[in-house]
Amino acid sequence: MTRRARVLATLGPASDAPDVMEAVAAAGADGFRLNFSHGTHEQKAAEIAGIRALEEKLGRHFPIMGDLQGPTVRLGDFQPVQVSRGSRVTLARDGGSGIPVPSDEFFRLVEVGDEVTFEGGRIAARVVERSGGTVVVEALVEGTLAPRKTVAIRGKEYDLPSPTEKDMLDLKFIVEQGLEYVALSFVRSREDVRRLREALSELGSDAWVIAKVETIPGVENVDSVAEESDAVLVARGDLGAKFPLEDMPFIQTRIVDAARARGRPVIVATQLLDSMMENPIPTRSEVVDVFTAVRDGADAVLLTGETAAGRHPVESVEWASRIVARAEEGYAPRRMAMDGGTSIYDAFALGVVELAESMGAKIVAYSRSGNTARRIARHRPSVDTYVFTPDARTARKISLIWGVIPAGILGATDLEGLANEVVRRGLAKEGDRLVLVRGVQKDTTDMLRVKVL
Template sequence: MFHAMRRTKIICTIGPAVDDPRRISALVEAGMDVARLNFSHGTADDHRRYAGMVRDAAEDAGRHVAIMQDLQGPRIRTAELRDEVVLTPGQTITLGGPDSALPLTVPDVVGRMDPGERVLIDGGQIELVVEERVGGQVICRVVRGGPVRSRRGVNLPDSDLDLPALTPKDLEDLRHGVDMGVDMVAISFVRDADDVLRLRDELAEMGSDAWVVAKIERAAALDAVDDILTAAVGIMIARGDLGVEMPPERVPVIQKALIGRAHARSRVVITATQMLESMVEHPTPTRAEVSDVANAILDGTDAIMLSEETAAGSHPVEAVRTMDRIAREIVGTMADDLTFRPSGEVAVKEAISHSACVLATHLDTACIVAFTGSGSTARRISKYRHGVPVHGFTPDPGVARRLSVLWGVHPHVVDRATTADELFDVTERRLLEGEFALSGDLVIIVAGLPVGTPGTTNLVKAHRIP
């Protein structure tokens, strides 16, 4: 029964470690709800192949698995190096264009760097300080050394960068993603809501209704997070870059705050980066990693994400199974949060969604059924983190896939109803066929009248299954 299923969703990054139909099917069977295509790596043909395998595996398993395209954004990296460069504390080295000792993939950023500012390489493992800018490069002093290899990430936490969140590469990749039919698009290095709105405009011009997820990985994004939440369907807490851009001890507090603010606006929230990183090499996680995943779930995140663990790790399927076990164990300890939190949308929609959860608490109900055309109704119900299962009914397969990322929501594709009686008939038939409810059970139905009119969530009904 669905009551025993986990509520927190699992996102898996697809890569060379699972580049095989059988391995993709194993991820789906293990519990993958969303497949992430990381366009920082691989070719368009690679991602098209991954997407096809995910769609086939989901269909074979009878599940709705969403595909999320993750755009690279203006990521600064070390350029291709002939040999690794070993840095020692105290030495000086040049950064910038191809003639520099350490060339960068975005050499123009050196024009925004001033003396005294830090340069962090490879997730902060290596630290440099800018001493002076000379022409098209900067001279830096090594504070914390080590080996530097090609295509290592470079962060400039003190520099006032003015890089667009959507690069020409991103726009080309976006066209490929839309052609593949991706369900969500994650935008990297967001500065403000304008970055999100531009992506939404690009998607609309391409004829896509994919949900936009804003990655929070810069300090500037934290200052604009409320506006970003208004513009996007959800956010991803990219803890790796956040922990480089600011002191890492601040990240857990920021994570909790961001999850709470996303809930208040009925927005999706994904917690990502280094969740089970030791499983890239080892078959079991550390106890600290288990606690990290558990605490993200207790914070109320919609989804937890695996990156290198599934894309390039030695134990991708076991990593998913581990997350699944943790999430199932934790769900029974979570308390309902029925505090009414209007998100600024139409008050009737908010009140109806809240009332459905309150009714489900006070009545002995099998589940809540949310009829939704866009997914918004299911999002509003999901934010209350109710212990009763939520079934999202939609005639749109794309919406059903997107519902897969929502906490506690089980998506269904159903025939389009035209009358209230048809709504009730669809509810009874689907719940009984799937054994999600039994004859005589009480269920809560949330819908809109007139049936089929977008944005008219105005009905909540306690309905007895005959």
């Protein structure tokens, strides 16, 4: 295989046309994100249908992430406003006398002297006046304030419930549409993740939960948040609005390590190739940023505005794919120690990887839920890892995981059947060594076998 880390693309006005979506996939996208902070369910349904049609056309499986808006504060609707350094703007609860910020929580929390950031920290302003339902801020940089963008107060957190009422409506739609991943925004603790998982269970869904770490408590509680989640996302935009920017490299590494130590896939996102919103070629520093994310151990990099609203969505994916592939050349990923206790399942997976590597064998696994694939991948095997699944849904789930090659849909089979199938599909040839494996199951002894073809 040529690339082990994945590239994910966010769909939006710049990329949701069928021909562009196909070009994005051809450029190297391994999966798609739908941002439920924007758009209608009707628009999202059309995007999902487009992805599923693309699967049929290309013979591939694309995981879809439904990204919930979460407990945040956003600007209301208004005409974009240009600001320059030192200019003053009024923020108003009702919007009648300034730019609308329809949130009681924002006005409860904000104080004179606070630094308010917009759109994930792209624009910053200092609060100079406050009176009831209005706040006057003085811009610290130039830029454009646009509708529906996030508003944060540096060093402070909103006390809002999670999941929100809007999240629950979107979650019901996500479950009805059969999406494989649900991303929870602004996670503060493992309890937020538990509440979302309970809601999914009540709706009858087995979707995997991605915890987006983008709050101060989320970083402080990252170990327990990672333990509770199925995957973790480093949401650098809002993190950069809460923490000093010079702290971001340390925070990113901390989150990646916490997720990997617990065997959770980890995604790095936001402003990876930000200049490609306008330009067809990334900056040198952006290339280094993506390269570093892969070398730090990310399972995937996620393009957001670059593909959703940028001028060059296809080129953005092409560059991300090229950089990821280059970062992996001649590089052996770190094998993390297993924190939080070692289960029999994780110990078994480590043994599989070490056995395969010691004899130069391919790993061929059958994973009913995707957990076996995830456990094997956490140890970053240097050999090819082919995984069969019982259905397309599980195949889509594992398509996001580092180094896992979805081998096809296969009904229940024994290990000899796995060997026959991998040969039939042209994935192995005479003389190849195989480590055949099924997930650990109670009262089952035929879980692992070594075979030379």
